[in-house]
Amino acid sequence: MDVSGDSVTLLAVSPLAVRAGVCAGMTATAARSLLPGLTLIQNNPDGERADFESLAAALGRFSPRLCTDAPRALLLEISGCVRLFGSESALAAQAAAAIERQGYSVQLGLAENPTAAMTLALAGTGKLDDAPVAALRLEPADLSHLQALGVRTVGALRQLPLEGLPARFSGVMLARLRQIRGDAQETFAAFVSPQEIEERLEFEGPTDRHDALLFALRRLAVGLQERLAAMEAGALGLQVSLRATDGPALTFPVTLTRPTRESRSLTALLHGRFESVDRGERWFDGVTVQVSSFAPLKAPQRNLFEPGSAAAERSLAELVDELAGKLGPAAVVRAEITADPRPERSFTLQAFGQAASGALEPRAVDTQVARPATLFEPHEMTVDCDESGRPRRWQDGRRQSGLVAQPVERIHFGWWVGDGAQRDYFAVQDDDGARWWLMQRQGRWYIVGAF
């Protein structure tokens, strides 16, 4: 409904309301007299325009030449693109599916010229002559005049003698008749796709329901897929913003390992990340997802020689993104060996998706040096040594054990690191046969690892 001054006018009505006799253009009072239980929803011109533009941008993948007759129609010049989709009807079906995936219904019209296509789409009929004259977007005076003459369809209008019409009708109707025949060209505003990819959803009312918010994110992921497909791109980073009814918006970034546009993957990432953020007791009335960075994404190619390799790479990237989205990038890592002799610094952890660091070759690991499987925080203990300084017996609280020590490994490092400059490490075996890694530093002993 549209509110202007004191009058409330219906802009669109549901099929159920139509059955009760309610139609668009009626005032709310008149409609309520026919259907007392009528639910009215306030229109949102800004939101509708944004949605319309988002839809237009998504359809850019079907044709580079796109015009709009906002806010009701989009025109695609498809003559050069049909061969890419097989046929006109195949292209139309794919475009309709893309729109419906975003939750909209669509009426399509395919014709030789834009005016005829627009008329067919607005009428929802397959034949131009069957279309009602209202679908020609005529002046109200022309429409009432035609109604008085009993001319209801375009076919009937076209049978009228053209030479007698100028005196009775406006120039718009005559122009429309020429345009529909292709004798003149109707002009529409060309649509320029925005460089920013952003999808948003306004809720009908504030909500704190978990499932409703997840649903909203899924819907937006579908929209993002269409927009990214139109740009032949995949998202590398997303910025999510949930508008709270009181207080600041809840925002969080989502980082991807590789360009992705599949709505299923994006949904999994958005859901995972959303579930890991603390949203407190807040209620939200809208959500926006913006693609903060993206990269070109070619159509997937099947590798003939290794049928699964591309799929494996994609699947693993999805897994890593999903894990990192939920647990945070610092929790999903791979290790790289460094040149630092200190065990706790002998490796670094990096985000799994990142390429190897600056090192040309990963540092080779000396497989002839004993290294434990686990390394823990140094825990000080009492150790008895023999004359040569090798550990012989250890005591840790009430636990004690004899030790069989393996060759000592002495680690030196520069005094400038300020860490005692020297440590001795011993692989030792206790009375039970368990093997540990002990460290001696400045006369004190610590257990640091287990084999």
Next chain:
Amino acid sequence: MDGVLKLSHGLLHWGAMLSPELIDKLEALRGAGQAASGARACLPLGIVALDNHLGGGISCGAVTEIFGQSGQGAWWLALRALAGIKQKTCALVEPAGTFFPPGAAALGVDLGRLLIVRESNRKQALWALDRIAREKHIAATVAAIPNLKDTELRRLQLAAEASGQALVLLRPPSELSRASWGAMRLLVHAQPGSTRRLVVEVLRVRGAAMLRPMLLEFDDDAMDVRISALLPHRADHSGHAHRAG
């Protein structure tokens, strides 16, 4: 099935003409055919005697539980399984955050292809393990999550069956009394002595008779197993009662 398998082999060369979905279905059919032929896919541990004893190694597409005290070789055995995997991605889920990558690298684990999940929250770590276990492009996963419940284990076993992964769970001996849903259950413990000696007890192998424990004696200079020998069954095996899953 043979006809379909031959067909699928031939058709894979025509990848460009077939939809990815059809190729995936044919590959799945081929996998099902191999499973139906009775051959158990195994991941070798790289110790010939132990691999032969276990019928090829630990099972792919199943959970293998390795029980052991800290410092007594359970980690070593699990990392041996990862070291046997080349050119494929493996994963490690370890909430304690004590995993020492140089130790794994020294055993031959390809760190570049090891996805490490360091998540201290048990619930989150379990979610990550469950998600990883369902990923068919990960060859093997090692996880050390304490206090796994029966339902969690069952879920992990089903995930491994679906993905074909070798899923190795490191568990403390205190959890030996819990039910087993996995295909294999091993207990590793050290033996006193001047050299490193580990005993691998096979507490359960799905579809096989009780296997004898195996003693592995290490050569500390070569950093590898020097001698292996089968031991007689332990009299107190009943103490490690395990209900079949």
